[in-house]
Structure formats: C-alpha cells, structure tokens
Amino acid sequence: MLAALYPWTLTLHVLSFVAWMAGLFYLPRLFVYHTETAQNLPDRQELFGTMERRLLRGIMNPAMIATWVFGLLLLATPGIVDWHRVWPWTKAAGVLGMTAFHMWCARQRRELGQGHFRHTGRHYRLMNEVPTLLLIVIVVSVIARPFD
Template sequence: MMGDLYLWVKAGHVISVIAWMAGLFYLPRLYVYHAEKRAEVPEMLPVLEVMERRLLKAIMNPAMIATWVFGLWLVGLGVVDWTMIWPWVKAAAVLAMTWFHMWCAGQRKALVAGDGLTGRRYRMMNEVPTLLLLVIVVSVVVKPL
C-alpha cells in the first residue's frame, strides 16, 4: 500500500512541477513582448495582460501549490535522507524558484501599471528558472554531493 501511495504522490509531484515550469518559462517571454510592444502596438496590451493574468492565476499558482504539497508529502513519507547535502541544495533551489514565481507576479502588476523592466532584462530573467531547474534535477537524480 505504501509503495502505491509513494508512486501516486511522486507522479503528482512530477506533473505539477512540469506545469509550474512551463509557466515559469512562458510568463517572462510574455513580459518581453509586453515591454517591447508597449509603445509600438498598444492595442496588444489588453490581450497580453489577460494572457499573463490567466497564466499566473489559473496555471502557475495552482501548479506551484501542488508542487509544494506533493513535495512536502514526499518528505513526510520519509524518502529523503537529510544527512546528505543534495536535499538541502534542492530545497534552496526550490525556495529560489518560489521567489522567482513571486517576482513574476510582482512584475505583472508593474507592467499593468505601465512600469516594469526592459525586454532585454526580461530575457535575462527568463534564464533563471532554467538554471534553477538544472540544479534541482542534478541534485535529485545524480545526487553529486
């Protein structure tokens, strides 16, 4: 019974991580378009704002919450050896990913208010989830430390 529960919780965790990452990759790209087309094509802004809001509220927020719930559930099942370094590295990277998610939410509000960063800055920030994903996956799969 415990083996089946573990597999279902792990599957839920992987599915929610994939959904969360998809949003974290796409939302900053929408911000690039928003920042760069603001003056050129102002009629695009309402469409971009709806896309950004729906992506964040309907996909990313629930996926992040599910990722945390399933991840903490896995920890509660006792599948993590906290005497090793890799779970601590992963935990730090997940906290950083959560911070990035919150930063994205704040940037959505800034863009709606007519502020925000340049398209170039959003392109640079779009690399953050990729770097964190590399740290997380290598930590969990390879366990190099």
C-alpha cells in the first residue's frame, strides 16, 4: 500500500518541508526585529511575541510534525531508501540538525516573550543562516548524492 501511495507521500513530505523551512527562515528574522525594536519600545514587545508565537505554533510546529510523519512513511516504503548508501545518513543528520534548530527557536521565542534579551540582533542574523546550511546538506544529499 505504501508503494502505491508513494507519489502522494513524497508530495506531502516536500510541501510540509517547504512550509517548515519558510518558518525557520522567518522566525529568526522576527527575533532580530524583536530584539532591536521591542527592547526600547515596550508596546512592540507584545506585537512581536504574538507574531512569533503564531508562526511557531500555527505553521512551524504542524509543518515539522508533518515533515517527520511523511518522511517516516517514506522510510517505511519498500525500495525507497538504501541504508548502505551515504545520502540517507547525511539527510538524516541534516533533518536532526533542523529539528534541533527548531527547538532552539522555540526556546528563544519563550525567552524573548518573557522579556529576556540574551542575544543581539547580530546573533540572530547569524543564526538565521543555519537553516540555509542545513537545507543545502539535505537537498544535495537527496538529489546530487555526491558521496555515493
């Protein structure tokens, strides 16, 4: 049955991943604005907190969960993944890194929501590059497969 559903499972996996990535690109940018603006303008604190919370809970968390569910279904589909090759392992490392970054973002959102400004806007700008690097690892692993 999974083999027959493969095109749909793959489609839903890719769509979920795209939505997840969009959130991972945008949330750290919101942290930059939050840190650089809301610290001096308390009325903006609530606005940025609401935007960050809605993005994380309404888009990013469901997209991450869907990405994992459809990805695991792809793993369970016969003939899709050959664990003797390198690409599944590098992709898995990239996805685990992406999940860890997601959790880091959730922790930052919570801290900023409580008014704890531990990092600068520059720090969040640099952290905003992490999902790009992980995206490159994942896409190159799956499509180009340079190590196989």
